[in-house]
Amino acid sequence: MNPSTNCTTSAIEQVLNVENLTTSFRVDGAWKPVVRNVSFSVAPGETVAIVGESGSGKSVTSLSIMRLLSPDMSRIDGRISLNGRELLSLPEHEMRKVRGNEISMIFQEPMTSLNPLFTIGDQISEALLCHSDMSVKEARAETIRLLEKVRIPSAASRFDEYPHRFSGGMRQRVMIAMALASKPKLLIADEPTTALDVTIQGQILDLIKMLQEEEGTSVLFITHDMGVVAEIADRTVVMLRGEQVETGATADIFHRGKHPYTRALLSAVPVLGSMQAHDRPVRFPITDSTTGVVSQPIETPDTVSGTKPLLEVKGLTKRFDIHAGLFGRLTGRVHAIENVSFDLYRGETLSLVGESGCGKSTTGRAIMRLIEPDAGTVLVEGRDVLSLDKHNMREMRKSVQMIFQDPFASLNPRMTVGQAIAEPYLEHKMGTAKQAKDVVADMLVRVGLSPDMANRYPHEFSGGQRQRICIARALALQPKVIVADESVSALDVSIKAQVINLMLDLQQSLNLSFLFISHDMAVVERVSHRVAVMYLGEIVEIGPRASVFGNPQHEYTKKLMAAVPIPNPDVRREKRGSPVDELRSPIREPDYQPVQRNYRTVSDGHFVAV
Known part of the structure; x- marks a missing residue:
């Protein structure tokens, strides 16, 4: 048909x-x-x-x-x-026979759909036992067959493991296996x-x-x-x-x-490869959903300035100890970030890109000293961040601010958005309460909201509006660097385009520098001046955006780019042929010594690990 x-x-x-x-x-x-x-x-x-x-x-x-x-x-x-x-x-008793049998459903967040107290094997077997006459032994055999079908490695040995032992991708595979257990007619x-x-x-x-x-x-x-x-x-x-x-x-x-x-x-859909004719970031074209009028994509002016980096990161390293057993013996370490080095100039956007677990968010938190790195140096305008005491660290955070992925979790639900934006301004004693009120109004206008919204609470705003509020709060301290940690990943495609356009406008008007942390290669191509690709805690490729996207050298960079969906049904790819292996584990033995990486120069400013 x-x-x-x-x-x-x-x-x-x-x-x-x-x-x-x-x-x-x-x-x-x-x-x-x-x-x-x-x-x-x-x-x-x-x-x-x-x-x-x-x-x-x-x-x-x-x-x-x-x-x-x-x-x-x-x-x-x-x-x-x-x-x-x-x-x-x-x-209802008839509808229960339909659910999971003739119609199955896969939900967005597998961790909330799986019961953490039961093994994944038991949870899939339950669907089989409820909707068929299988014995427990037959249900176990069929469950292992389903896990193999959805490409779970070593399916038989993982039958008795709990959901928290699986990565996000593997948990979603378990949900698909569960949904398909009874061979539904509709998924x-x-x-x-x-x-x-x-x-x-x-x-x-x-x-x-x-x-x-x-x-x-x-x-x-x-x-x-x-x-x-x-x-x-x-x-x-x-x-x-x-x-x-x-x-x-x-x-x-x-x-x-x-x-x-x-x-x-x-x-509003970012298309990988659409930036080949541009040297600098380009605003998204925005279509009015009522009139259909499309704004033109505008290349941003050259904002990068200065010969000395605003932020210098050298040899940054962070490992997390793993203890096990009755006496808490050290059994291994998570090598979250290993010898990471890069510079960020005034008015520049450097994107850290990679999959979950590659160390990019840990890098951002280590720069902010939200976690304490084990080694390395972080310089902001030549000042060593890692040697600062508590008082001076508070002062430094006026220069470097962070925007988190989930704006709702970042905002106190008991504070109005005006209070949330004013709080850091008042905590740092940058002005009086009256001045703070003026700053709040100014910041709300800057991020495309109205001053009268200051008296509302976070739950009264959409996700995109809440992210704008978080940006306004970060801007209240007049920072020079903003670490944006997956700050648009949770947003709808059109809202994402609006927030990115806002960030580019603010970069132009305030000469901000962004460390943009993301796993979305198409968005990274749109907003970046330079790109650093991270894998297993290390930077494996770094260089100007045009060079990295136009001439990727590392196999992992090529893998990330090949996985981006193409928003054109005429060039639909039947199979990507992607390997099903998850990102390799960064856990090492306690006495493990990492290999020192050497980098090959590809072109001016473009380096790849060898």
């Missing part, structure tokens, strides 16, 4: 058919609709993507299909049929790759494609990443504020999308 013709087939031929789905929640005693009149279908063996930003109603739609919403606080209207069988009218994947590094994301997408081909499973894939949509979806449903604004074949949506919001989503 040609997926592009599925919309013309009758409802009974569809695996899933959704008609005029409306989901409402009880708010202050009244029913408030959050998803309105959504209709689509999924054919046998087809992948349909539901795409939109946070709050668009994607996940509520999937939870409505599974009937996982609280019946006391929610109401579902319309029709949802699976192979012609109406689901909304089923008694709902709710943002299954959003929290994963780009290489692990590529492996999970390949895995879903492979299993779909082998089992003939239909997939409803929910995401905000248009690159992933181009890679995997046959048809696409675009949602905005609870409504379906456009539906069609994925190629048509990408090339001939009619709704302004669809075009806004597509224009």
